[in-house]
Amino acid sequence: MGWLSMPLSSMYPHSTPKAYLDNQFTYEHVYSPTGERVNTAAVDSSLPDDHQRRGLRVLASSCLRNKVYYAAVVPLVDGVPGPAFAVVCLVRWSPRAKDGYVFAYKDMDETAGPYEDDCPERILALLGETDNPAALHWRRRSIRNLAVNTRKLEDGMRIRFAAPIKFVDGHEGTEFVIRKQGRRTALALTDTGPARYRVSNLAKMAFAIVPQTKVHATQF
Known part of the structure; x- marks a missing residue:
């Protein structure tokens, strides 16, 4: 997926990249047996039994320096959560942009093997099991970076x-x-x-x- 850019008005009622992206990755939609999304304003008990509710929910997130967004996200099927996975978004935040497009983002999940690997420990700890090679490699890089970033550089060392x-x-x-x-x-x-x-x-x-x-x- 490419970059999606927008003015502040398109982010309403959210005023920060983190708040907007948290909302984008928290939703629930209804789908018919053929996989088509049902145009309904709310999920209710009157829906046919063969319809399915699917969505996502953000467990925890962080938008480091308004440049990279990391989140632990769980998939939902009829309200039942699956194993959490990581979402990574590249972020461009320019509140004073002359063209008015203050916010842009490019999203991917861990199976795409993101280059960015400074995911906070509290988010990594929430991720579920995976056997995807790209995701496992990304998690190992992120864990290694946590160890590196905690090295203390003392005066005179x-x-x-x-x-x-x-x-x-x-x-x-x-x-x-x-x-x-x-x-x-x-x-x-x-x-x-x-x-x-x-x-x-x-x-x-x-x-x-x-x-x-x-x-x-x-x-x-």
Whole structure:
């Protein structure tokens, strides 16, 4: 499926990407035995027995930085829930768009093997069993990223990248020292040197922590 774009008026009464998408993936429709959707305003007991109610319900969702939407969604058949699966939507949120189209999204489920794999743990924990290879691979990537993202980078820690990194000033190297600058993290060349470099998505990069021998003062 391609991108679907819309102005804010088309999102009404929802004012955020998350609220709109939660609503899009929570619904119930009635279908005839031939698979045709029945045009009815509500599901009621007067429907023929051979008709079926099918839909979806969002259990939990997150729209990270208004760029990627993740949700655990259960399929419903006559009100009975099936195994939850993951929905992933790419999101474009531009409240000041000059053309008025402030919101766009492109949806897929985990069986499409989404490239985005920063799904929160609370959503992954709700997913049901699957034997789909693409979905299993996506879940493994997401779990691996959770482990990577929880690595703590402490001030003074020495790290070694798996491959040399080259910076715009010409310096190229693999070993650096972490320098914490408030919420930001920078890299220094030596234990006592100044912070010189910043690397995007540092926590996700392949690196190892270099053990450091600390010499304690002798006490008599």
